[in-house]
Amino acid sequence: MTLTKEVSNVKEQGKKAKKAAKTLCLLTTDEKNRALLTLAQHLEENYEKILEANERDLQKGRKQNFEEAFMDRLALSKERVHEFAEGLRNVAKLNDPVGEELSSWTLDNGLGVKTVRVPLGVIGMIYEARPNVTVDATGLALKSGNAIILKGGSSALHSNGAIVDVIHEALDQTKIPRDAVQFISTANREATSELFTMKDEIDVLIPRGGASLINTVVNNASVPVLETGVGNCHLYVDRDAEVEKALNIIINAKTDRPAVCNAAETLILHEEWLQNYQKELKKALSDAGITVHGDDKALAVFNDGYKAEEKDWKEEYLSLDLAIKVVSNIDEAIEHIEKYGTKHSEAIITENAEAANKFTTLVDAAALYHNASTRFTDGGALGFGAEIGISTQKLHARGPMGLPALTTVKYVMNGTGQIR
Known part of the structure; x- marks a missing residue:
């Protein structure tokens, strides 16, 4: 089969x-840290270039009527560029997991x-x-x-391209080769799919995004996948929830940044608690501009809400919508x-x-979480300084994935001529 130019380029990347990874594994912690600090500085110095590229993506998003939550995730500002530069500085401060000895013993x-x-x-x-x-x-x-191969969505193509350009310019001033960071700049789906099968070049795939993207990678990849x-x-x-504490947590979890994956989407209420504090809860949700999608018991209180359908219990709203379920005990909640x-x-x-432990x-x-x-x-x-994703699977890594999740182990044996 003849490979397209885009697919051939991905293979070459x-x-x-893979070659750059061999260089990377020989670098000292100090050399890697200095490289990260150089990257952070260059990103801040070149924020205007990045924001100019980001505006091109935003204009495209407006024309295509992208949802508000999607546009919020896409948008950059000088402050956001500073935040992810600070993230690099925080990662530089963290302990380097590479070379850490996890266990040791001596055979007979x-x-x-x-x-x-x-x-x-x-x-x-x-x-x-x-x-x-x-x-x-x-x-x-x-x-x-x-080393890393980056394949961002087509909606952020200009933004990601500008960021990687700055990263490459910065890496040229460090011991890390620019080839250690590869960016796939095509929106060609065949080229993207090629990543799924590049077992000789890629050690692990990490999908991060909506359910459709994650399922596509998990169901089609022959390369091992760290599933987010x-x-x-x-x-x-x-x-037995304390009312003020509960209200503060509910409002924060729903409204702090509704468009992120750790925002609350469903509120489950013990019927006795709701009966005792319905006025306080109704006022708090109304003041926060939250739209309720509730079951029959919830709508008896939130009479301006919408009847929850099956899809509401499954929904990741990424907005100020909130599903509310009323239960008679903790077992129903679980x-x-x-x-x-x-x-x-x-x-x-x-x-x-006792309830928290259960x-x-x-x-x-x-x-x-208990009371948070x-x-x-x-x-x-x-x-962790930053995360590469939040794993919801159980093998190798689970939860927010920081530096240790991006390592594996080797058994190293030292002998004096032993044979078996």
Whole structure:
């Protein structure tokens, strides 16, 4: 079969990344950290170039009537460029996992055995509208000794291209070769699909975006996939929840940044708590501009809301819409989350320690919260500097993926001539 030019280019980029990974794994922590600081400085110095490219993407989005949540994820500003530059500086401050000795022992024959962390090699990153992912993924990959191939969505093509141009210019002043960061600039689907099968060049694929993107990669890739998940996140307000605490958490989890994956989408209320505090909750949601989609018991209180349909329990709204389910006990709440949750982030608000323990033990999710907002499921918020994605699977890595998630292990044996 004759390969198209775009597919051939992707294959060539994969080979370059694999070669660059060999150089990366030999660099010292100090050399990698200095490179990240150089990247951060160049991004801030060239923010106007990046914003100019971003405006071209925004103009295209307006013409195509992209949703408000999508446009929010796409939009950059001087402040946002500064934020992801600061993210690189934070990653530079973190401990380098490469070379860390995880365990060691000596066999009866004197053979020494140890396990050490090593880079995965080459990471293929497939993502959608958020240009900050270009920087976050690059910083984490380079710090952990990995080369990276970036395939952002076509909606952010100009933004991502400008960011990678700045990154390449900065890398030329460091010990890291520019080939360690590859950017696929075509929107050709055949070229993108080629990434799914490049087992000789890519060690792991990480999809980050909506359910459609993630499912496409998971279902079609022969390269190992680190699966990230969408966030249909739930807040369960137990009978013994303290009202002011509960209201503050609900409003923060729903409204702080509605368009992100760790925002709350469904509120589950114990019927006794709702009966006691319906006025306070109704006022808080109304003041925050939240639109309610509720079951029959919820609509008896929120009479200006909409009747929840099956799709509302499954929906990742990414807006100020909120599904509300009323239950008679914690078991019903857990059952609802088990049926509709995406194993991302789930929270219980209660002063009852036994209920909190039951919830955090039985609910299957990457991140569980007791009396706190789901908005903390984030690499930066949890002290990782940044994240390459939030894994909702159970093998290798789970939850916000920072530096250790981008490594694997080697067994290294030291002997004095032992034979078997």
